[in-house]
Each structure stands twice: as structure tokens, then as C-alpha cells.
Amino acid sequence: MSQNKDSSPVLKVAFYPWFALGHLTSFLRLANKLAERGHHVSYFIPPKTQSKLASQNHYPDHLTFIPIPVPPVDGLPLGAETTNDVPASGGPLIMTAMDMTRDTIEAHLVRLKPDVVFYDFTCWMPELARKHGFKAVHYITAYITRYAYLAPYKKVAGYHPTAAELLTPPPDFPSQLIKMQPQEAAIMSGLGKTEFGLGGLTLAERLGVSFRECDAFGVKTCEEMEGAYCKYFEDIFGKPVLLAGPMVPKPPSSKLDECFDDWLKGFGTSSVVYCALGSECSLKLNQFQELLLGLELTGRPFLAALKPAMNHETIESALPEGFADRIKGRGIIHGGWVQQQLILQHPSVGCFITHCGVGSISEAMVSECQVVFMPQAVDQFINARQMTLDLKIGVEVEKDNDGLFTKEAVCKAVSLVMEEDSEVGKEVRATHAKWREFVLREGVEDSYISSFIQSLRQLIA
Template sequence: MDRKTDKLHIYFLPMMAPGHMIPLVDIARQFARHGVKVTVITTPLNASKFSKTIQRDRELGSDISIRTTEFPCKEAGLPEGCENIASTTSTLMYLNFIKGLSLFQKPIEQFLEEDHPDCLIAAPQFSWAVDVAAKLGIPRLFFNGAGFFPLCALHSLMEHKPHLKVESETEEFIIPGLPDTIKMSRQQIPDHLKDETESVITEMVRAIMGAEMTSYGAIVNSFYELEPNYVKHYREAEGRKAWHVGPVSLCDKDNEDKAQRGQDTSLYEQQCLDWLNTKEPKSVIYICFGSMAVFSSAQLLEIAMALEASDQKFIWAVTQTTINDEQNEWMPEGFEEKLKGRGLMIKGWAPQVLILDHEAIGGFVTHCGWNSLLEGITAGVPMVTWPLSAEQFFNEKLPTQILKIGVPVGAQAWSHRTDSTVPIKREQIQIAVTKMMVGQEAEEMRSRAAALGKLAKRAVEKGGSSDNSLISLLEELRKRKSSSN
């Protein structure tokens, strides 16, 4: 058989949100390095965020390209240029964006019919991708962006509904059927799971779950050694095909790629490294709450005061928007000046993987987004966990209860924005940060985290669990292709 026609061609369709796009583009690059022809489909504005990285991969011999199509902003009732969930600033804009995803189907379908790839890997929000793939007779794999543990917890919650059997928002219930005893309260789970009435969000969640169940299988940014019981549970108890191919952040080997992950440039890259180079190993805390969090001025002030009182060195990425755009008004007078040398503030996008990888970093205060969690684990650092929304309260249980490398800050209420919740007090923050950095318990957490970091790196090396999992998936897809030829 002619090798050219034998070459697998796979389409990748990432959700336009930083936490989804960054890992799926990394996975696409891994596929291309294994000799697959890869096409990433997105919009022009989103393409600009990773086009330099893709270009570098092409120069190194990868058969990877980007196809763009306009996002239907106008039809969806969005302002021009609102092509990413991170650009939405209200619930209405968010809902309009979700509606826009269904209008995205036609141009994608056209691309698929022209190119007829061998497989479509799409974010679950594009629930119509299952039907499009079925029409072409090709497998559709879904990429959720979460790990096995939160996927299993969410499935159990949706199936058994234990949260509907408790009498108050704060009463704890056990999520049934999981390998570990995991307790949560109603106030910690997403609003759309508590509300049995129909809404755009519940409708979307139902469509996502349906698409997941009817797709060929799942690709997960995780590694076997991190959550072995949940890899087995997902495959055996839930009967789903799944391949773990992570941590995908490790596909960036050089500093330029690490710094440009998800953003075309980082003004802070050299400044961060120069500053960290002057610090002792494991002596600095990195604080970052991802790209989507909205913090109130009151909450930012509590964090600032806790950091000042903690006596710890820190890098703090204030990437979130405050409610009244008072980006500097919340800051205690002379805060940056007073803490010069001990603290570094980053206002804007932070080169997170680059920072976490630095030997000076000794701990990570995180919102528990799956990417951040995995990047912290890969770097081998313990964490203070501060979940906010999405599936982050599920995720928190992994480092704090199962892996024992995390200290909860005490966040109790699920919310998109901290202005709608009572701020977590500086004393709580300071206690959690000190517990992560100082004393016998901190040492034990650090050594467990370092061991996990080594396992993470080994998983993606030749012969590692994630490398083998990716190869077995590609073999399966090649077999399907040759049998249908």
C-alpha cells in the first residue's frame, strides 16, 4: 500500500477557551510527531495564539496545519472579535457564545466533506460532532479537558443525584460508587447540576454527556500512575474506551514554547526567570487562578495582606479582572514597594509552565483547573487549593484527599465570580500557605509531590504509560483505516 494513502489524517476541533485549546493543541502536536497528518480547526483570532508554535513544529518536520473559519459572532448576538469564552464578560454573552457553537457546524462539516479525514477529535461542547463523524463513517473521539477522577465523579453525581437527597446547601453527601469515599456539599457543585429545570446550560450539559456516551472514546490529559483507580473505573465500571496521553504540557521542551503556551508572547518571561534565579530552591510560592476567574477587590486585598503577613517569597499572577476594573485600587498602599525582592506581581498572562518548572518554586496556590493541577503535579510542587467554578471542587479532592499533596484554603461555594461569595479571610489564606511551606507535614507533601513529578515525566517518555497509550490509539485508528479502505 502506498505509504501516502496509508498516512492517518486527523482533525482536531478545540473549544475556544484557553483551558481547552492549549492542551488539545499540545495533543495535536504529539500526534503529528508520531507521523500523523494533523489539521487543527479554529477561528482566525484563536489561531494567532498558537500559530508560531505550529510553524516551529512544521519546520522540524511535523505534518501539522491550521484551517480557519470565521466564528458567527453577529448571528450569535456577540460583538465582533468575541471568538473565545475568555472574551465574554457577562452571563448573556456566555450563553450567546454557547449558542454560536451550533452555528459553527456548517463550515466544519464542509471542511470534513472536502478532506475526509480518518478521525475527528473534538471538544464535547461541539455535541453535533458525533453526527457529523457518523455521516462520514469515521470515529469521533472527545476531549473534555478534565481528568479521569472528575469525569467519574461527575458521571456518578448525574446518575445517582445524591445532592438532591440532602436538606441544606452545606450538608455533606457521599458521591456513590467511586473507589474512594468522596464527600461534597450542594454549594460546591455547579449550579446547573442542582437545578432540575431546563435551561440553556442544562440542555448543553445533557448534549455533552450524550455526545460523550455515543462517541468512539475519550482522550484524557492525564497519566495512569496519577489516578490508576479512576482510569480503571472509567474503562470498566463505565465501560468507556479511553486513552491517557498526558501530561501534555511536557510536549514543550524548550523555554520559548513553554513561555508561548496559549499566548503568542510573554512580556514577563525573562523578568520572572531573572527574579527566580536569585531565590533559594523551593522557597517561592506561585499564585495564579487561571484565565477565567473574576475576583472582587475585597478578595484580592485579603490575598495581598495574607502574603505580606506570611513572610514567604511569592510570584502572584493577577490575571483576573476585578469587578469594577479597579485593578490597582485594591492594592494596599506601598504593597509592591514594601515587598520588593520578596514578591513579584505579574499583571496579565503568566508563563505558568516556565515558572512552575523553576527550582525556586516550592508551592502553588491554584484554582484547581485541571491544566493547572496537572502542571503543578508535573513540576512536583505541593499546592494550596482554592476551587472556584466548573469542575474545580471535584478536582480539589484529588490533591487534598487522594494524593495528599494539597492544603485546602477553605473555599466552600461554587461561583463564577468571588464578588458573589464571602471573601476568604487573610488568616485562612496565611494558615494554608504556611502549612504548605513550613514544617514536617510540608516536607512530606513536598516529597510525595516530587515523586509524582518524576512519574509524570516518565509517563510521556518512550515506553512510558502515556506514550504507550498514544501509540495503541494510533495503531487502532490505523487498523480501522486499512480495514475500511
């Protein structure tokens, strides 16, 4: 085995993430961290997506992209490679395509002879690991608190929790404050009923198989934030949880588009509300309009990066009557991609309304903006409770038992974090500043990566 600069043996590592951009980029951050230390990294990725992420391969001498063509699947649009290329209902088709790559992946792994493979949704990876003598590490790109909430149910093969069971945290869960609303629990429970990929498995069953069969878990988190949840998760499955650290996003080297920069400069410091709900979220028309009316109700300038409402081709066709004229000059609704990190860094932006995706939370954490959480999908509900009730870095928009919010609830949440004399605002501003200082502190990330690599060595010993 060759050695890297510090004379320790070089690891051979492969990555096969779920074909969703959030997962691909999260895996790639860890891949870069390992490649930076001189380890040999092979990263399986769809061909067209490879070109999109090529600029994020910072160590091409040590990190090799291996293109994996997406097999044709009935119902999957020609050329589709990731969940970004299909509607939400197309996820199972992407999973089917990934399952169909098993023989191709196996052939690559036989040739590469890795020590460790990081994966997530391809629950057959541990079987290949046992067959060919490498270790299979299920890499969790989300906060582990959500998976810890579900861990007792994943431990038992074939068991699907009811919505009633999911309303409250399981016994001995580290926090009894974190719980689900009825509509959220119903959505989560429903994951146990829809097939996801080949073999007749649902997504819940697929994760359960993977959790029970993998050799270890890797998690993009740290002891200071989620130590108790990591220990809870580790005890349930009886296998190590390796902490990769907070993995904070690096500041982009590019500049903010002039049109946005010029517009934002027209407002005072920390006065603009920025709202973005992710690249895959389309709100129903009534919720789309309530959100916009809530932004208007704040009386503050705002920039909203949103997809058109469901069943609407354009943003304009879904706007409330008279809305465009009323917010002229102080509000922008943009339907395309935006440079989110650069917007959050702009001195005029003071509040960030986010859907609670992991990437957006990480970007919010290192920004100086106040944060409002508006979870929209199954992997975001627990995130929101954790950030507001446990870490206390922001507030959540209130919803009713049907999961619906009002314009007044949107306005109230923004006011709570933005108004100087708000007691809630004072608390979350102080707590956010504390966590921001910690994750950006020099040496924190390097220390976690060093420990992570040492844990990998122990795993393969």
C-alpha cells in the first residue's frame, strides 16, 4: 500500500451517492476532503452531471470521476440522470435505474479494489462488500437526528410505523421536544407503502436493509451538535457512527450577478428578506399565494426564489391579484436558479426563509442572516424542529394540523427574528452567532476529518 505525505498508508475509497444533486454534492465534499489528504478516491457519477460538477473536483490528481450511464427505464425521460430532471414522482424511476447499474458498479469495484465504499440508497452495496472484501459505509447526508427518530423502526425488518406512532419521539430519544405534526407523520408513514426501485422495496425498507447490513455509518455532523443522537443511533444498530464534522460550505469565488447586486444595494443593511424553498419544491397555489402575501405583509423588501405554483407554467400566472403592482420596487419573485451563498453574504440581506434542506441549513448557519424555517418535505420536518427547539438558531413558520400556513404566520415568523426588541429574536440571534463561530472556528473541520480517517483505518484493520 502506498503512503501519503504524513507517511500513513493511503486509503482507496469509492463513492456511489443517490442521483440527487444534494446528495451528489454532499458526497463530493467528503471525497474532496479525503483527496486533499492524498487518498485515492473514485467517484461514480452520471455522465452529464459529471460536467456540471467538474469544477467542484478540487483534487483531480487524487479524485477520479467515473461516469456511470443511466440505463433506460420505462417512464424515465430520455436523458434524465438525477431527481432534478424529473418531477417528484420520478424518484422511484431514478432508483430503478441505479439498481440496474449493479453489475456495472460491481465490475468497477472488482477492478478498483477499494478499502471502503460510501453509498446511501443502493442497499445492495453491503452484499457486494462481503463478496469482494471491502467495507460498506452508509453515508448520511442529512442530520442524523431525523434518522435517530426513526431508528427503532428501521431496526426491525418489515415493520412500518403508523402515523400515530410517529407523532411522538421513540422511548429514550435524546429530546422529547422534537416531534411531528399529524400531517407530517402521515407523510412519513406513507413512505412505507410506495415501491422505490427494483425488488419491490419501499424507500423506508431500502433504508432499513442498508442500516442493518452496512459495516458502519458516516455522518456529516459533529459531536457538539448531535452527539447524543449519534450515540442513540449507534446503540440501536450496534455499529460505529463516524463523524465527518460540520462540512461547512466554502465561500464561492465568483461574484453576485450585477442585476441582483444592484437591486440589493438599494436597501439598508440587513433589511431584505430572502426566501428560497429549494430546486424541487412547488407549492400548491393557495400556499404559494399565502407565502407571497406574507412577505408583502412584513413591509420589508424581499427577494423570493421560487418555482411556479403547482399546475402553473409561470410565476406570473400564479401571483395574487394586484400583487405585482403593489410590491413594485421592493419585491422580486425569481423563477430560476440564484447564487444563494452570495445572496446570503450580501450586506443588505438580513433574513433567510428556507425549506430546511441540509445544504441550505449549512449555508444559513455560516451566514449572518436570521433564519426562518418552512419545511416542505419529509426529510425537512425533523430538521426544522431540531434547528428551532434544540439548536435554537431560528424560528419555524406556524402551521395548522393540515400542514398549512397563513400569510400572518409568515409575517409573524419574520418579525420575531428581525425586530430588535423581540425577546425570541434576541435569543436566536445570540445562539446562531454562537454556532456560526463554532463551525467556522479554525481547526474544527480538520480535526474531525483526521479523526474520521483514523476511524476508517480502524474499520478496515
